[in-house]
Amino acid sequence: MNNEEFEKLKFNFNDTEDLINNSTEFYKLMQNRRTTRDLSNKKIPKEVLYNLIKIASNAPSGANIQPWTFCLVTSDEIKSKIRDEAEKIEKLNYEKWFSEQKKFDLQFTGLDYQKEFLTEAPALIVVFKHKYRIENNESIPNYYPMESVGLAIGMLITAIHYTGLSTIPYTPSPMKFLKKILNRPSNESPVMVLPVAYPKESALVPIITKKKLDEVLVEY
Ligand SMILES: Cc1cc2nc3c(=O)[nH]c(=O)nc-3n(C[C@H](O)[C@H](O)[C@H](O)COP(=O)(O)O)c2cc1C
Numbered sequence: 211m212n213n214e215e216f217e218k219l220k221f222n223f224n225d226t227e228d229l230i231n232n233s234t235e236f237y238k239l240m241q242n243r244r245t246t247r248d249l250s251n252k253k254i255p256k257e258v259l260y261n262l263i264k265i266a267s268n269a270p271s272g273a274n275i276q277p278w279t280f281c282l283v284t285s286d287e288i289k290s291k292i293r294d295e296a297e298k299i300e301k302l303n304y305e306k307w308f309s310e311q312k313k314f315d316l317q318f319t320g321l322d323y324q325k326e327f328l329t330e331a332p333a334l335i336v337v338f339k340h341k342y343r344i345e346n347n348e349s350i351p352n353y354y355p356m357e358s359v360g361l362a363i364g365m366l367i368t369a370i371h372y373t374g375l376s377t378i379p380y381t382p383s384p385m386k387f388l389k390k391i392l393n394r395p396s397n398e399s400p401v402m403v404l405p406v407a408y409p410k411e412s413a414l415v416p417i418i419t420k421k422k423l424d425e426v427l428v429e430y
Pocket of ligand 1: 244319379
């Protein structure tokens with residue numbers, strides 16, 4: 211190990227009481243995170259959006275390759291293009307492709323093919339994964355790109371909620387149209403669209419429950 215390539219870890223060593231308080235407080239905050247489809251068009255400062263992307267991009271990734279691009283869309287024209295294409299696809303999905311099981315599973319969301327949030331939100335963050343990278347004209351596969359991007363998105367969603375805003379992890383299928391509209395290179399593929407917005411004051415969310423600790427925890 212070459213010590214010259216290491217630096218002192220920056221870390222707050224909290225005592226036990228702080229650990230309990232911090233985790234309890236953060237749990238209380240995150241318990242209120244909900245996917246909110248009623249988004250308002252109230253403006254959000256660019257600085258906030260950049261901070262959110264910096265937080266997401268600070269996620270761990272396989273061999274620190276950081277196999278992601280965050281496309282920040284605030285242009286009304288591009289948001290409209292994304293919505294138009296998404297609604298075309300969704301309409302076909304609802305009318306033709308969705309299985310009865312999927313329609314049943316989605317019933318509680320009250321969703322249909324219309325995706326107003328794509329034009330209503332002041333910003334969309336479209337996340338792309340890099341399956342491989344190009345070095346010296348060679349394509350080199352990246353390590354765990356899907357897991358890495360999933361972690362970055364998880365941090366992004368957490369940061370959006372912590373900041374006081376709302377989002378929807380939106381996954382149109384197929385989503386190739388995003389690559390075309392945003393003109394991304396061949397090694398990138400779209401993973402998710404995350405509108406960033408204030409919720410409407412009148413926003414409603416489906417009544418759902420989360421699994422209890424004893425349903426998800428196995429202790430050894
Ligand atoms: C991978 C993934 C894909 C999702 N895709 C969509 C989607 O395309 N449209 C949508 O309205 N919600 C989508 N959601 C949101 C889920 O419906 C939502 O997270 C779930 O109903 C639980 O609600 P909650 O986020 O309020 O806890 C997606 C969530 C995840 C994690």
